[in-house]
Amino acid sequence: MLRGLGRSPFGPRAPFGGSATPNPAESTSAAVESPLPGIPAPPPPPSPPQPARRSEPVKENDPAVEQYETLKRHIHIQLVDRLDMNRVSEMDPKSLRNEIRSIVEHLCDTENPLLNRNERQRLVNEILDETFGFGPLELLLKDDKIGDIMINGPKKIFIEKEGRIQKSEVVFRDSDHLLQIIDRIVSRVGRRVDETSPMVDARLPNGSRFNAIIPPLALDGPVVTIRLFGSHPLSKDDLLRFKAFTPEMLALMEGAMKARLNIVISGGTGSGKTTLLNTLSSFIQSDHRVITIEDAAELQLQQDHVVRLETRPANIEGRGAITATDLVKNALRMRPDRIIIGECRGAETLDMIQAMNTGHEGSMTTVHANTPRDALSRLETMISMAGLDLPIRALRAQFASAIDLILQASRLQGGPRKVTSISEVIGMEGDTIIMQEIFAFRQSGVDPNGRAFGEFISTGIRPTFMDRLEYSGYQLSPDIFRQRVLLKD
Numbered sequence: 001m002l003r004g005l006g007r008s009p010f011g012p013r014a015p016f017g018g019s020a021t022p023n024p025a026e027s028t029s030a031a032v033e034s035p036l037p038g039i040p041a042p043p044p045p046p047s048p049p050q051p052a053r054r055s056e057p058v059k060e061n062d063p064a065v066e067q068y069e070t071l072k073r074h075i076h077i078q079l080v081d082r083l084d085m086n087r088v089s090e091m092d093p094k095s096l097r098n099e100i101r102s103i104v105e106h107l108c109d110t111e112n113p114l115l116n117r118n119e120r121q122r123l124v125n126e127i128l129d130e131t132f133g134f135g136p137l138e139l140l141l142k143d144d145k146i147g148d149i150m151i152n153g154p155k156k157i158f159i160e161k162e163g164r165i166q167k168s169e170v171v172f173r174d175s176d177h178l179l180q181i182i183d184r185i186v187s188r189v190g191r192r193v194d195e196t197s198p199m200v201d202a203r204l205p206n207g208s209r210f211n212a213i214i215p216p217l218a219l220d221g222p223v224v225t226i227r228l229f230g231s232h233p234l235s236k237d238d239l240l241r242f243k244a245f246t247p248e249m250l251a252l253m254e255g256a257m258k259a260r261l262n263i264v265i266s267g268g269t270g271s272g273k274t275t276l277l278n279t280l281s282s283f284i285q286s287d288h289r290v291i292t293i294e295d296a297a298e299l300q301l302q303q304d305h306v307v308r309l310e311t312r313p314a315n316i317e318g319r320g321a322i323t324a325t326d327l328v329k330n331a332l333r334m335r336p337d338r339i340i341i342g343e344c345r346g347a348e349t350l351d352m353i354q355a356m357n358t359g360h361e362g363s364m365t366t367v368h369a370n371t372p373r374d375a376l377s378r379l380e381t382m383i384s385m386a387g388l389d390l391p392i393r394a395l396r397a398q399f400a401s402a403i404d405l406i407l408q409a410s411r412l413q414g415g416p417r418k419v420t421s422i423s424e425v426i427g428m429e430g431d432t433i434i435m436q437e438i439f440a441f442r443q444s445g446v447d448p449n450g451r452a453f454g455e456f457i458s459t460g461i462r463p464t465f466m467d468r469l470e471y472s473g474y475q476l477s478p479d480i481f482r483q484r485v486l487l488k489d
């Protein structure tokens with residue numbers, strides 16, 4: 001009897017690469033030629049035997065695991081023998097999949113009638129995953145609690161699950177197996193990866209971001225980073241439940257969106273900037289024409305009146321690049337009410353600030369920075385690095401009049417992501433931009449599990465833009481600004 005067979009993984013995440021249809025050009029095995037078009041050959045013998053997945057620690061050379069892998073290979077070979085080739089080429093993908101499922105189920109019963117229901121189901125699914133899907137990765141892709149998948153070579157896979165990074169038990173047979181899966185993923189979106197082009201960055205049909213870098217650039221085997229964006233972005237209610245901010249903070253952010261304040265979201269890598277931007281965009285009036293500009297489109301705005309633009313890298317001869325600056329310039333001719341730049345990285349910053357200052361109130365962007373003050377200096381640096389030689393005081397004066405609010409997103413120790421500061425930009429004093437913090441999260445320590453804790457506070461300062469909220473018909477109780485602790489977490 002086999003043991004250590006996996007959990008039932010099938011959650012509701014949208015299919016990773018669109019519909020899992022067989023691609024005639026695919027082959028799961030480079031080592032063994034498949035006799036069938038569209039049907040991959042059985043995998044080569046693993047050495048040493050290695051389970052693709054397991055739910056409990058399994059020793060190397062565990063006889064049960066070896067027996068399982070042998071059975072799987074054997075069934076794979078039989079499957080290839082049994083398929084009627086004349087029919088395969090004519091069948092539609094769904095019926096082919098069903099046909100293969102029933103053959104494999106039948107083979108399981110004849111080859112090893114002792115398999116219990118779960119074991120049999122797992123074996124069938126693994127063979128289908130290898131044949132039509134992304135092999136061992138399927139298990140991770142279907143788990144909608146996983147946010148990021150980081151593959152450092154075939155045997156070391158790390159996942160971020162519910163905010164924590166952990167090593168996954170999923171492994172690939174070897175580097176070739178991993179390469180085949182990479183190839184299968186990128187070829188579905190019309191990209192390729194090989195020795196002459198060993199880096200690939202792609203956006204997958206379900207919106208996830210996929211990056212692979214392979215040897216010789218990556219020294220220890222192919223490295224893959226997948227950032228999975230759930231098919232449903234986190235809503236404001238999710239974020240409230242996760243204590244990413246308090247209802248008082250949300251009320252202020254909602255008011256700021258409705259009153260068309262210009263907002264910069266600042267934060268480190270993976271701190272939740274894009275998520276916050278997405279969530280806040282739900283407060284944009286439905287008749288506002290919004291133009292979004294991104295390097296790899298990931299915003300999921302819910303409004304009807306949205307125009308999505310994406311920059312384009314230069315081609316292989318170094319020509320044809322379309323930058324964010326080009327797109328901002330063009331967007332200004334498209335009668336936008338608001339412009340959203342996914343992330344300011346360079347020269348587009350100045351165009352963005354000018355757009356904010358010239359009648360496109362309610363515009364937003366994100367920037368990589370660790371504090372609101374730092375966000376302003378990052379924006380300043382981006383403009384000076386782009387060679388735009390403006391006197392620093394004039395530049396700061398532009399920032400001070402363009403930007404109304406800075407939201408700081410942070411990923412705290414142990415994984416929680418929070419809005420750790422909401423600061424208003426109020427003006428200039430001498431050469432310095434003056435800001436005041438309205439809400440903040442103050443970390444007070446780290447619990448025994450290594451997770452940061454602290455409290456959200458209201459600093460007692462009322463923002464100066466309250467009248468703008470009122471003009472736009474948004475009433476905000478002054479009580480939310482009373483100095484106090486709002487929430488402990």
Ligand SMILES: Nc1ncnc2c1ncn2[C@@H]1O[C@H](COP(=O)(O)OP(=O)(O)OP(=O)(O)O)[C@@H](O)[C@H]1O
Pocket residue numbers: 147148163228229234239242244267268269270271272273274275276416417418
């Ligand atoms: N408050 C939150 N609580 C839990 N998970 C969150 C929270 N905010 C964001 N996430 C998750 O964290 C991951 C990273 O979020 P997001 O892409 O918004 O970060 P980012 O700062 O834009 O990252 P990058 O620097 O790569 O642009 C996503 O999987 C997202 O679903």
Ligand SMILES: [Mg+2]
Pocket residue numbers: 273274275
């Ligand atoms: Mg982002």
